[in-house]
Amino acid sequence: MRTTQITLAARPVGEPQDSDFETVETELPPLEEGDVLLRTLYLSLDPYMRGRMSDAKSYAAPVGIGDTMVGATVCEVVESRSEKRTVGDVVLSYTGWQTHAVAPDSMTQRLDPDAAPVSTALGVLGMPGFTAYAGLLEIGRPKPGETVVVAAATGPVGSAVGQVARIKGARAVGIAGGPEKARALTEELGFDVGLDHRSPTFRDDLAAAVPDGVDVYFENVGGPVTAAVTRHLNTYARVPVCGLVADYNATQAPEGPDRLPGFMRLVLTKSLTVRGFIQDEFREAYGADFRREMSQWVRDGQVRYREDVVDGLENAVDAFRGLLAGRFHGKVLVKVG
Amino acid sequence: MRTTQITLAARPVGEPQDSDFETVETELPPLEEGDVLLRTLYLSLDPYMRGRMSDAKSYAAPVGIGDTMVGATVCEVVESRSEKRTVGDVVLSYTGWQTHAVAPDSMTQRLDPDAAPVSTALGVLGMPGFTAYAGLLEIGRPKPGETVVVAAATGPVGSAVGQVARIKGARAVGIAGGPEKARALTEELGFDVGLDHRSPTFRDDLAAAVPDGVDVYFENVGGPVTAAVTRHLNTYARVPVCGLVADYNATQAPEGPDRLPGFMRLVLTKSLTVRGFIQDEFREAYGADFRREMSQWVRDGQVRYREDVVDGLENAVDAFRGLLAGRFHGKVLVKVG
Numbered sequence: 001m002r003t004t005q006i007t008l009a010a011r012p013v014g015e016p017q018d019s020d021f022e023t024v025e026t027e028l029p030p031l032e033e034g035d036v037l038l039r040t041l042y043l044s045l046d047p048y049m050r051g052r053m054s055d056a057k058s059y060a061a062p063v064g065i066g067d068t069m070v071g072a073t074v075c076e077v078v079e080s081r082s083e084k085r086t087v088g089d090v091v092l093s094y095t096g097w098q099t100h101a102v103a104p105d106s107m108t109q110r111l112d113p114d115a116a117p118v119s120t121a122l123g124v125l126g127m128p129g130f131t132a133y134a135g136l137l138e139i140g141r142p143k144p145g146e147t148v149v150v151a152a153a154t155g156p157v158g159s160a161v162g163q164v165a166r167i168k169g170a171r172a173v174g175i176a177g178g179p180e181k182a183r184a185l186t187e188e189l190g191f192d193v194g195l196d197h198r199s200p201t202f203r204d205d206l207a208a209a210v211p212d213g214v215d216v217y218f219e220n221v222g223g224p225v226t227a228a229v230t231r232h233l234n235t236y237a238r239v240p241v242c243g244l245v246a247d248y249n250a251t252q253a254p255e256g257p258d259r260l261p262g263f264m265r266l267v268l269t270k271s272l273t274v275r276g277f278i279q280d281e282f283r284e285a286y287g288a289d290f291r292r293e294m295s296q297w298v299r300d301g302q303v304r305y306r307e308d309v310v311d312g313l314e315n316a317v318d319a320f321r322g323l324l325a326g327r328f329h330g331k332v333l334v335k336v337g
Numbered sequence: 338m339r340t341t342q343i344t345l346a347a348r349p350v351g352e353p354q355d356s357d358f359e360t361v362e363t364e365l366p367p368l369e370e371g372d373v374l375l376r377t378l379y380l381s382l383d384p385y386m387r388g389r390m391s392d393a394k395s396y397a398a399p400v401g402i403g404d405t406m407v408g409a410t411v412c413e414v415v416e417s418r419s420e421k422r423t424v425g426d427v428v429l430s431y432t433g434w435q436t437h438a439v440a441p442d443s444m445t446q447r448l449d450p451d452a453a454p455v456s457t458a459l460g461v462l463g464m465p466g467f468t469a470y471a472g473l474l475e476i477g478r479p480k481p482g483e484t485v486v487v488a489a490a491t492g493p494v495g496s497a498v499g500q501v502a503r504i505k506g507a508r509a510v511g512i513a514g515g516p517e518k519a520r521a522l523t524e525e526l527g528f529d530v531g532l533d534h535r536s537p538t539f540r541d542d543l544a545a546a547v548p549d550g551v552d553v554y555f556e557n558v559g560g561p562v563t564a565a566v567t568r569h570l571n572t573y574a575r576v577p578v579c580g581l582v583a584d585y586n587a588t589q590a591p592e593g594p595d596r597l598p599g600f601m602r603l604v605l606t607k608s609l610t611v612r613g614f615i616q617d618e619f620r621e622a623y624g625a626d627f628r629r630e631m632s633q634w635v636r637d638g639q640v641r642y643r644e645d646v647v648d649g650l651e652n653a654v655d656a657f658r659g660l661l662a663g664r665f666h667g668k669v670l671v672k673v674g
Binding site: 051057244253262263264266267277281 | 396556559563579580590592594595596598601602603605607608609613615
């Protein structure tokens, strides 16, 4: 059995280029006892992957040159030497940017297609949804009546942050790029306010949207949007930091002035809590609650989500560029099968 | 009765100048029922006072132009219309930069000269000591074997941070300006390592002093020292931010490059907790424990302190400049009486 893989050919400098990747066909190893042969249905594209392409120090090892790009996948079992998996099972796995893979059954988690569309295991009911849930509840701790602001707000993390904040009684102000996305925030996703950060009136719109200041800023973009929001942070505001997608392609520290001293002064004078996190840290404390609550909220329509499905593994690199550039609206999936 | 006061004549730009202050003689009002007349024995000088001279937004209102500079004091009661205070009582108050004051008894707290030198109510047993204690225990949460780093380490906050960290079983690495202060950290104050940030080998010395990285960086200075330490922060490190004395005289954002994106990236990839605080926030939760534990530690010599006493209110402005410039070694007091 052969698999088509997208491997990392070179470490991107700035925006990833086609030439940084290579498409190769590889013969898969034979199945050993306990293994399954998987056919990829959906590949998840997520901002953290930009970090894995780089060898800068981070929380996880980089993808090696020549190795298949990593990524979460939803797969169908097409052959099984495991008693726990049957041909036809749909599973969540982490087989990366490829059409097929051989994996031990322990690296797969069976999904119930009747409970929710299987693709949601990569979005609202998967890692992005959990990132939103745990980061907001453990670090953000929104209280009823407080104001929660999140950017990239139509995306899989941002949209869940806003909707969970609403469920907890807070006001949700979402920021996104372009008027269509901004409108979707209130019309589709139930935010109290949707703002377009590309609008020339963005700073005024933001000020008008947070008359009582900002109690939680869920940081997943960085850049100028963050600079605009921090001015409105209230005393004791919380800033969970789960991503900085606006800066991921940066090749050097931007020109001055140096805003770090001013930011630290704000941390001091406003008694801010700024806390970076990777969702894994909260699995044990919040995993079970997340699965129960979020599935329920999705079923009863309290939490909605949107998926942008790109067809064909050959389009993954371009789609990934689009993800970093804000070209998509919702959770970005590559339909591989 | 007349008092000699130092009032704020102009808002300093950069380092405070003599011309930013005025010395005036004022007639005190007559005592009303419940009031005491106080003679200042010691005036505390603290970095936060630089913030009060400025009208930039902060956690407390600025001192008005023409108003007496604020500050904590230890005073003797020289006249009393209160049943709760007797002539000769020594009290902690907040009467500011002046020789005498009239205050309601509720604004004074009686000190026991037999329990500890009364000046310690302005230092190790007062606000600076409590800042160290509460910030370290509530935000820093040092665990046995972890490494705690603090700068301005011979000062009243830094020296208490290091010594309390040691009591909690952590390694204490102190940073101070000049070889004499660095030596005092290990020889007088019981730090595991004392470093001189003015030494040309400071960055290498620091790296050698924290072979297992830094788990808690108690931030009270900012500037280049902070930049050097942050490189060594471990995953899940905690950064209580209680002061930024190196930047207090800054008149504008320093030249680039802009280090804020790099700092936020560090917050993210290391899952850091950066938390600003003003000690008042923790009074209720930690005040009683602090009074009991710290007095005991000072009595039995587990926590030592050093005071730099400047003679005469007329030298307060110059001493305050010296405080910001790192000219002193320990807690800076002006002996007024």
